[in-house]
Amino acid sequence: MRQSIVVSVLGEDSPGLVAALSKLIVSYHxxxxxxxxxxxxxxxxxxxxxxxxxxQVEGFTKALESENLGLKVMYEVSEPETxxxxxxxxxxxxxxxxxxxxxxxxxxxxxxxGGSVESLESEVIxxxxxxxxxxxxxxxxxxxxxxxxxxxxEALEAIANELIADIQLADA
Numbered sequence: 409m410r411q412s413i414v415v416s417v418l419g420e421d422s423p424g425l426v427a428a429l430s431k432l433i434v435s436y437h438x439x440x441x442x443x444x445x446x447x448x449x450x451x452x453x454x455x456x457x458x459x460x461x462x463x464q465v466e467g468f469t470k471a472l473e474s475e476n477l478g479l480k481v482m483y484e485v486s487e488p489e490t491x492x493x494x495x496x497x498x499x500x501x502x503x504x505x506x507x508x509x510x511x512x513x514x515x516x517x518x519x520x521x522g523g524s525v526e527s528l529e530s531e532v533i534x535x536x537x538x539x540x541x542x543x544x545x546x547x548x549x550x551x552x553x554x555x556x557x558x559x560x561x562e563a564l565e566a567i568a569n570e571l572i573a574d575i576q577l578a579d580a
Contacts, residue, residue, distance in 0.1 A: 411462045412486035419479035421452040428477050436468040495550040497580035504573025506532050506541040517563045523551040
């Protein structure tokens with residue numbers, strides 16, 4: 409039987425970090441299942457899911473804590489979900505003038521509809537013609553089936569008007 413562990417890492421960006429982490433995973437017969445990693449402001453940050461045999465979990469987690477990877481490491485052993493809920497998935501893309509609070513305004517409105525952000529990627533880019541700073545975000549959202557798509561669209565349109573942004577909603 410296999411067990412999932414979600415691992416979060418943060419530290420100074422340097423060559424070989426991912427190789428050292430993957431070597432540790434392999435040494436405990438683990439599989440690197442999914443991840444998202446990036447270099448942000450000179451720091452290496454990542455989150456990954458590792459699946460490994462249940463009998464290897466204790467040794468692996470102790471090794472994560474003691475191995476000198478040069479990273480701050482946090483982990484949680486994943487338990488099976490207890491309640492099965494029916495969700496619909498959507499993708500949302502936002503682009504608009506950069507200003508504080510955009511992510512909060514968007515995610516707060518989605519949370520009030522029962523939505524849960526599964527992934528969020530964002531960046532500040534320069535507009536090609538004007539040179540102004542634009543905020544760009546892509547979200548993957550899961551939301552209960554009983555929430556009407558039109559209600560989501562109306563909430564997004566209200567935010568788009570308030571922020572003077574373009575927000576697109578698409579079925580995932």
